[in-house]
Amino acid sequence: MHHNSAEYWEKRWQDGQTGWDLGTVNPVLAAELQHPNLLHPTQPDQHILVPGCGSGYEVEMLAKAGWYVTAVDIASEPLRRLEDRLSLEASDIQQRVRVMQEDILSFPKVFDNAFHAVWEYTCYCALPPAFRDVYAQTIKRVVKPGGNVFFLFFPIGTLSQEGPPFAVEEQRDIQRFTHLGFSTSLQSHQSSHPARAKREKFLILQKQ
Numbered sequence: 333m334h335h336n337s338a339e340y341w342e343k344r345w346q347d348g349q350t351g352w353d354l355g356t357v358n359p360v361l362a363a364e365l366q367h368p369n370l371l372h373p374t375q376p377d378q379h380i381l382v383p384g385c386g387s388g389y390e391v392e393m394l395a396k397a398g399w400y401v402t403a404v405d406i407a408s409e410p411l412r413r414l415e416d417r418l419s420l421e422a423s424d425i426q427q428r429v430r431v432m433q434e435d436i437l438s439f440p441k442v443f444d445n446a447f448h449a450v451w452e453y454t455c456y457c458a459l460p461p462a463f464r465d466v467y468a469q470t471i472k473r474v475v476k477p478g479g480n481v482f483f484l485f486f487p488i489g490t491l492s493q494e495g496p497p498f499a500v501e502e503q504r505d506i507q508r509f510t511h512l513g514f515s516t517s518l519q520s521h522q523s524s525h526p527a528r529a530k531r532e533k534f535l536i537l538q539k540q
């Protein structure tokens with residue numbers, strides 16, 4: 333079954349082959365949101381995209397931080413779980429979240445330049461590497477000029493055809509975005525999940 337098909341991911345979700353799922357909000361995002369920084373919206377009506385959101389624990393947290401959140405996954409099962417949790421949230425949080433079952437690689441053109449920011453965690457490494465250019469171009473297409481992509485680079489390593497996850501190569505994958513006109517800053521993060529810290533870095537891309 334093709335790794336970039338809805339069937340493949342639906343089956344993984346239904347079979348419980350979801351070893352990446354931390355069961356809670358990513359600790360780097362939780363730590364970042366405790367401080368005033370770029371991860372907070374600067375205006376009341378700003379939109380953030382979460383591609384390949386999976387169970388989407390970050391989605392509620394971003395909505396509570398004041399974002400309008402668009403949560404996208406190719407599979408329906410994780411979105412059902414996200415919607416179940418959302419139904420327990422206050423209505424103002426629910427109203428800030430849009431849940432969409434879509435292939436991010438063919439995300440509708442109506443969203444071109446729609447987002448002030450993107451939160452990317454382990455969607456990139458889930459895609460077959462041959463799709464990385466299309467993914468980067470899609471992210472460029474949907475982010476507004478000046479918008480930021482908050483990208484937790486994981487798992488950093490040497491790319492092979494074994495996956496998912498497919499390893500992220502620091503230099504090569506950053507260049508993929510700089511070639512598209514993004515500026516970048518990369519740092520290790522002291523709040524990385526202990527099991528992932530050695531293979532994870534926090535990258536902020538800005539669309540020029």
Ligand SMILES: C[S@@+](CC[C@H](N)C(=O)[O-])C[C@H]1O[C@@H](n2cnc3c(N)ncnc32)[C@H](O)[C@@H]1O
Pocket residue numbers: 336341342352353354383384385386387388404405406407410434435436437453454455458459
């Ligand atoms: C490794 S999981 C990460 C989920 C979540 N970001 C997390 O950290 O727990 C990758 C997710 O991306 C979804 N996915 C894979 N290919 C996709 C695509 N082309 N478009 C949208 N979602 C996709 C999968 O269904 C899966 O939920």
